[in-house]
Amino acid sequence: MNAIEIHRLTKKFGKQIAVDGIDLEVKQGEIFGFIGPNGAGKSTTIKILLNLIFPTEGKALIFGHDCIKESVAIKRFTGYVTSEVRLYNKFTSLDIFNYVSEFHGLKDSRKEIEDYVQLFEIDLKKKFSELSFGNKKKVALVAAFLPNPKLLILDEPTNGLDPKIQARFFEVLKHKQEEGMTTFLSSHDLHEVQNHCERVAFIKNGVIAAVENLHEKKSFIKKITLTGEQIPFEEIMRIGGKILGQGSNRLVFTFDGEFSKLFHLLENVSIQDIDIRDVDLEERFLSMYE
Ligand SMILES: Nc1ncnc2c1ncn2[C@@H]1O[C@H](COP(=O)(O)OP(=O)(O)OP(=O)(O)O)[C@@H](O)[C@H]1O
Numbered sequence: 164m165n166a167i168e169i170h171r172l173t174k175k176f177g178k179q180i181a182v183d184g185i186d187l188e189v190k191q192g193e194i195f196g197f198i199g200p201n202g203a204g205k206s207t208t209i210k211i212l213l214n215l216i217f218p219t220e221g222k223a224l225i226f227g228h229d230c231i232k233e234s235v236a237i238k239r240f241t242g243y244v245t246s247e248v249r250l251y252n253k254f255t256s257l258d259i260f261n262y263v264s265e266f267h268g269l270k271d272s273r274k275e276i277e278d279y280v281q282l283f284e285i286d287l288k289k290k291f292s293e294l295s296f297g298n299k300k301k302v303a304l305v306a307a308f309l310p311n312p313k314l315l316i317l318d319e320p321t322n323g324l325d326p327k328i329q330a331r332f333f334e335v336l337k338h339k340q341e342e343g344m345t346t347f348l349s350s351h352d353l354h355e356v357q358n359h360c361e362r363v364a365f366i367k368n369g370v371i372a373a374v375e376n377l378h379e380k381k382s383f384i385k386k387i388t389l390t391g392e393q394i395p396f397e398e399i400m401r402i403g404g405k406i407l408g409q410g411s412n413r414l415v416f417t418f419d420g421e422f423s424k425l426f427h428l429l430e431n432v433s434i435q436d437i438d439i440r441d442v443d444l445e446e447r448f449l450s451m452y453e
Pocket residue numbers: 176179180181182199200201202203204205206207208
C-alpha cells in the first residue's frame with residue numbers, strides 16, 4: 164500500500180491556483196523529497212494532506228484513508244513538523260515530551276526521551292519561549308519522533324539546525340526508515356534531498372514538473388567543463404548542450420546529446436582541459452527554478 168496517494172488535487176484561493184490537478188504517490192518506507200520554488204504549492208499540498216484546508220477538487224489518501232473523511236484516524240499515525248515551529252510557550256522541553264507521551268499513551272518513554280535529549284543536546288529545563296529558533300526545532304522534531312509515526316511530514320526540518328545536529332537528525336530518520344517509517348520531506352536544501360531521499364518530486368506553479376528516482380544514476384546527463392581556444396559554443400548548444408557558465412576560453416554546460424557529435428565538433432579545437440561528471444540534483448533542477 165502507498166503511504167500517500169494524491170489524485171487530481173486542485174486548490175484555488177479565489178482566482179489564484181495554488182495546486183493545479185496534481186497526482187503523486189509516495190511508497191511506504193520511502194524518504195520522499197518535495198521541492199520547488201517559493202509559492203510553488205508545497206505547503207498547500209501538505210495542508211490538504213493534514214486536513215488543515217480543503218481541496219477545491221480531487222482527493223488525497225494516507226495509507227488508504229481519505230484525508231478529509233478519516234483525518235482523525237490519520238492523525239493517530241502521522242507526525243508533522245512545520246517550518247516555523249510553535250508549541251506551548253510556557254512548557255519546558257520536558258513538559259512537552261511528557262505531554263506528547265501522555266497524549267499518545269506511550270508506555271515508559273523516559274529512556275527514549277533521555278536518548279533523544281543527549282543526541283540532540285536539548286535543554287530540558289528551559290521554557291519553549293526561551294529557546295533559540297534551532298533549539299525549538301529540535302524539541303519539535305523529537306516530539307514528532309516520540310510516538311513513532313507511520314508517516315512523518317516535514318517542512319524544512321533542518322532549517323535552523325547546526326550541521327552536527329542536522330547529521331544526527333538524518334541518522335534518526337534513516338533508523339526510523341529501517342523500522343518502516345515513511346517521510347515526506349519538503350525542503351529547499353537540494354543537497355539534503357539528494358543525499359537522503361530515494362525519490363523527489365519537483366513542483367512549480369502548482370504542477371508536478373518531474374518525479375525522479377535519485378538512486379538511478381542519471382549517467383546520460385553530464386556536466387562538462389571545457390577549457391581551450393575557440394570552443395564552438397553555439398554548435399554545442401545546437402546538439403544538446405545547455406550552458407551553465409562561460410568565459411573567453413572556458414565553457415561549462417550540461418549535455419545529454421550524442422557524444423560522437425560532441426567529439427566531432429571538438430576535433431579541430433585546441434582543448435587544454437576537459438572535465439566530465441554526472442550532474443547532481445542541484446544542477447538538474449536549478450534551470451527549472453527559472
Ligand atoms: N491562504 C491563502 N490565500 C491566498 N493565497 C494563498 C494562500 N496560501 C497560499 N496561497 C498562494 O498559493 C500559492 C502556493 O503557496 P504555498 O504556500 O503552497 O507555496 P510553497 O511552495 O509552500 O512556498 P514556500 O517555499 O515559499 O513555502 C502561492 O501563490 C501563495 O501565494
